[in-house]
Amino acid sequence: MENPVENAKRLAAFKAVDNHVVNGVIGIGSGSTVVYAVERLAQRVREEGLEVICVPSSFQAKQLIIQHGLKLGDLEMHPELKVTIDGADESDLQLTLIKGGGGCLTQEKILASCAEEFIVIADYRKASENLGEQWSKGIPVEVIPSAYRAVYQKIEKTLGGKSELRMSGSSKAGPVVTDNGNFILDWNFQTVMNWKDVETSLNMIPGVVENGLFVGMARKAYFGMSDGSVMERTVKANM
Template sequence: MSSEQAAAAVVESAKKLAAYAAVDQHFPHDAKVVGIGSGSTVVYVVERIVQKKLAGEISPGVTYVPTGFQSKELIIEGGLNLGAVDRYPVIDIAFDGADEVDAELNAIKGGGACLFQEKLVAASAKKFIVVADYRKNSTTLGTQWLQGVPVEVVPLAHAKVKQDLIALGAKTAVLRLGGKAKAGPVITDNSNVIIDAHFGPIEDPLTLASAIKLLVGVVDVGLFIRMADASYFGNADGSITAKIRDGDKILVH
């Protein structure tokens, strides 16, 4: 095994540790509707849910609400009941990944381009749990995730919004392209485009999120402020770091 493969295996193990711990500790015994987010760590969330369902620890009657195409496929492939957020606007708990999480449990999300639906499901959930590996654990947003804050934008407005983001202080504001897989921009599940705006370290994410959201053409911004109730990080040494919201305090275990 090469050093790159070994490093990748450590990261995958860390993701699995975080996902399993989050499901084991937070899945409500009486849950009826559960949100399933997007990203590579959420694969292990669904894996653990399926295991616990087969073991009789989770009711087969639970409905699962996806945040996009990937999570919809995970739900279907796992033999779980598929729902939709427009039919289930009240969700008992939602599990999702993140690109970066700060000391106050604020997060940058949207690296997988499922931004708006992720935020809608998180906002609909009574409890929102983030799962990630150690690379996403941060004290200040914008210091670990350097690709920029994802901003979902109506396509017609992308040029104007890019200018507005620079005026707000973004060092760069780049329309996300599909790369080798697609000529042109990435298109979200809601037929919008994504602009990645890099602001550097974000000392006041609430103010920044509010300013971006007010821009004409912006559907939503990938700054999730005071939404998470807990975040679980799998570490390289096999341990888990948990940040838990307790009123106005964040407890770290």
């Protein structure tokens, strides 16, 4: 019997690809749900003759594109994307997202910003009313390695909460290193805040490369549910 979480991921990913992908340049996000999006995209290319170029957000995304025989592109050649499809660690009712649990937040945010539409795919565990209800690991902040201690002290002094350097665990001694060669701090906030102000405040700290708050970027989200349905959330485009 299939794992209900994996089935929920597949349902959300397939529906998003079917509803939003047409011929053109597509941004491919990172994470476990994106695996199913690339699977469905490859099916449509084979069955429908869909013509797409895929721009990856990470090493993982690049390998998925190659493994499925899809056309690989990059932002240098294709700086404008038709749509970017990506997962999320958590989404609130306004589609404010926490992303970066997999360490790819900077590239993911760049791809989202370059797309006409940014579409989110996730399972039911990621859908919240407010950030912090489901995701308890904090907001990722990518930092220049030499500045990590100064940055986390400034975050705590400015915004409160607690920051920790993300460690690699048993597979590698030392901290997690991003595809960009940087470190990641996980900032655990204490309460619901004005997330746009927080996003700006974090990025204004010298040494911060980017943070995992995606505010006002997602147009629509698909959440695969445990009962086999797909819940959709939509927000109006920013004027």
